[in-house]
Amino acid sequence: MPKVSAEHLANRRRQILDAAAKCFADNGFHRTSMQDIVKGSGLSAGLIYRYFTGKDDMIAAIVEEWQTRRTATLGAADLDTGFLDLLRTIAGEESAQERNLSMQAWAETVREPRIRALARQGVDDTVRAFGDTVPESVVRVGIAIYQGLLLQASWDDTLDVEAFVESVRGLMER
Template sequence: MPRITEARREARRAEIVAAARRCFSRDGFHQTSMPDIAKEAGVSAGASYRYFAGKEEIILEIAGDAFRMIFEPVERLVGSAEAPSVADLVSASIDPVGGEETVDAAGQVVPVDELLRCAVQAWGELLRHEGLRQRAVDGFEHVGQRMAEVLRQGQAAGTVPADLDPDRGTRVVMALLHGFVLQRVAFGLDDIEGFAQDVRAILTDAGVLRTADR
């Protein structure tokens, strides 16, 4: 009997994730069952369970893709030559979140809107599943540390306000980015460029203050 190759396994796994994403985005997390996902992916119900123990595991993976889309641009700013301001940190994430398409962990092209709709539903699940919540909190702690580095870098260069607590202040940046996701997906925000401009207008550019103070 021919054995399924590793590449075929990975491709099938990616198909199941993509199918789940379409189902969750269209019908909602709770209105979707594992058999629904298998059907959407064109595999047997048994096959889907060979890849994932349940749909909680799949939405965690999808939420992870959304998380990477939002926070990877922030991580890339660590150690960058120009010391980034808080507005730079936020702007770096607005760009991909405001886009039409991104890629998931398997390298598949994903509609951004579909990914964000899943992320908002995952927030609701975090409240009830301690396992999911712990993994999300771990992710946030990791990215929070990287963000705090960027803020310290900015403080040393004078582009981030000196009175900001770098470790604690990352929560404000995260809040702004999560709230942006909600505005985009639930409250009809479509003027992404305008939002980015207003973020720049509202957030302190400590460098400007410092120059003016001299």
Template sequence: MPRVSQEYREKRQRQILDAATICFARNGFHATSMPDIFAESGLSSGAVYRYFTGKQAIIEALLDSTMQPVLRGLRDAAEAEPPLTVPEILDVIHREMVTVPDADAATSLIVQFWAESMRVPHLQVSQRRDAAALHDAVLPLLTRLHPGDRVGSDAAWALISLSLGTLISQTVLKTNTVPTGTLVEELRVLLSKST
């Protein structure tokens, strides 16, 4: 039997993960069955099980892959000239968070991960690890904006909180279409008036 290349394996895994994302977005984690994923992917059960032992393994693989594009985008941005502004950093996070396979499916998946992590301890651990990695990727970007000033760790958490809030209002609830730059400026004005 001929050996398959690493590229072929990665392409097949991505096909399965993309199909699972569509199924999970449509029906949720619990209502999606493995046969649903087989049908959406166009692959046989044997082909899917060759790469994943079951639905939980697919969920975990999706969880592991969700933050990687965001972290890559932020790490690449750490070298950008001129340094990214706060709205640009937020835009990188949002753009990279909702890329695969489409914004609505990706957003649904993210929200389901958050909900599932409330009841599954090892998913909560994974979500915390991803949040810490996001913090560690954001902090150097903020430090570059204020050379010579001490930018504390809390600044990165503040930006992440703003990011998650705008993600929910813009992408999940779709109640907010205000550009990120405008939101940041409005927040700056509010904070300046409250001190």
């Protein structure tokens, strides 16, 4: 059997996760079947199962990727700027699928311990990212602002994201 490159394996994994994310966003976690993901990816079920044990494994992989990306966004600039950029990003039109999936993932935290642990890790990583520069309670308020914006941006097409972000900037300056 010929060996495949790490890049090929990463691309296949990405193909599967992208198809799963689209299916989950369109139909929800519980209404999406593995067959939907097979069809959406254009790959065989056997190949998909070489990468993931099932839907919960895919959900966890998607959430882990988000955590990594959010941490990178926070670390890309000073923390205040990184936080405001994160707010703009999650509320943008291009993030609609991610917002939908995020809300579903939060709902999964009450059912699936692995997803709950990942959500908790995201909070803990954010608290650690701010270190001793900001009290933990203030960081948690920032997390609540992020979560609230994500929720509002999911169902309110009239939300003025830039006004929201500028209001948050004003609060941060106080």
